[in-house]
Amino acid sequence: MDSLSQITLGAAVSVACMGRRTAVWKAALVGAVAGTLPDLDALLDHGDPVRNMTLHRTESHALFWLTLAAPVLAFGVSRLLREAGQFRRWWLAVWLTLVTHPLLDLMTVYGTQLALPFTNHPFGVGSVFIIDPAYTLPLLLGTALTLARSRSVRAGGPGLGWNAAGLAVSTAYLAWGVAVQQHVRDLAEASLAQAGLRVERLLVTPAPLSTLVWRVVAITPADDAYHEGFYALADRGRPIRFERHPRGEALRAELQDLLSVERIAWFSHGFYRLREADGRAWITDLRMGQEPYYSFDFAVARRGEGGRWEPQVPEQVWGRVPIGPGLDWLGRRLTGRDVAPPR
Structure with a gap:
């Protein structure tokens, strides 16, 4: 997916995971950064455009390697924010933010080698376009409203529900895409047979x-x-x-x-x-x-x-x-x- 979608997904996942354990802006910022990290592999030059294309979304998008990286990154985050006591929770938040990145990419047609090092198969469901406002806007709106009410959230008031709602709507939209894709596939098979x-x-x-x-x-x-x-x-x-x-x-x-x-x-x-x-x-x-x-x-x-x-x-x-x-x-x-x- 596009960078904005990954940033907003990372922020929303991190905020949902951290809840009231830290400031909303901290959770959103860490999630946004962690949600961007896997795509930094696009900056690597492998020597020619074909290799650059086929080696994008490889190790940096592999669930195995991201799982190993999560505790290291979470340790740094918890120390940097002076929240060492929240290390385990930051570990979970960082891990979820990292792995949801390739799982979202999986829904596009491009090809994500998320099962490395066990297989280099480029998985792709192809049920959502790489840029789709109907997916991104609920995440963006939910996180923005939660940030706007961050003082209330930290004081124990409402606000986190907006973030949860954004995640729920965007996830439901992905499910919708899979269902419609199968419907169109059935129609296509009938048209081709005819x-x-x-x-x-x-x-x-x-x-x-x-x-x-x-x-x-x-x-x-x-x-x-x-x-x-x-x-x-x-x-x-x-x-x-x-x-x-x-x-x-x-x-x-x-x-x-x-x-x-x-x-x-x-x-x-x-x-x-x-x-x-x-x-x-x-x-x-x-x-x-x-x-x-x-x-x-x-x-x-x-x-x-x-x-x-x-x-x-x-x-x-x-x-x-x-x-x-x-x-x-x-x-x-x-x-x-x-x-x-x-x-």
Whole structure:
């Protein structure tokens, strides 16, 4: 999730855990900082964009390593705040703040290797978009109201209930996303079967900023293609209209020795496409973005003498949906209008 969501989640979890044992602002500040720490791995440069992508959310997001780090950080916090007697409680607060970070990331489609060092599988539920105000705002509001009433809280008065309510609403929203995702998956499978398409892999993930519009990607090996469609809850069960795009799997054999290609194929769980353009080979992670705009699109090789592919240092090109047309399209889809996405 985005940094603001992680900061507000960390603050809310820490405040809920510490309760009246410390000042609300202290709990919120420690939670906000601890909730940010795992994402500092984004500052590391692993040598090329493909490695940077696939090595993000690794050890710093692993539940095992975060559990080992929690008592060390809690010891420092309790001493820094001169609350050594609250060490065990700070330990619990810091641990919960740290582990809820990758658990929230797990709900996005990106891929979080939270089971390291036992497996490097990139887990991703894909039921919430990386930025979703409906998730973040309840946390932000609940924590802000609790901070505003911090004097009353420390004196034994009400106020912590706002923080608890924010956590409850945001967690319920995540559950809602999982339920809607399964509903859309069922509709997508029915639409694809009706179209006579044999699907090898099926991706169902929210469109930007909401769980009311969903993007569906189906990999169909028989025709070496992927099919993209969109469904809004306002469509009320209307069959999903899919658009076919070539996947370029024939290039895979020519590029099979390239580590960058293998890493993206693994990290994307098979949701990738290959293409040749301007004498270069490109691989795209199909999970993040929509046609023809993708966040992770990499040039990985050039045509050399004799037509052979020569590996190159991966070069990333960012594709983003134009904000104006994108928001206009999203607004129309929210109302159930079956309009084509911006191209």
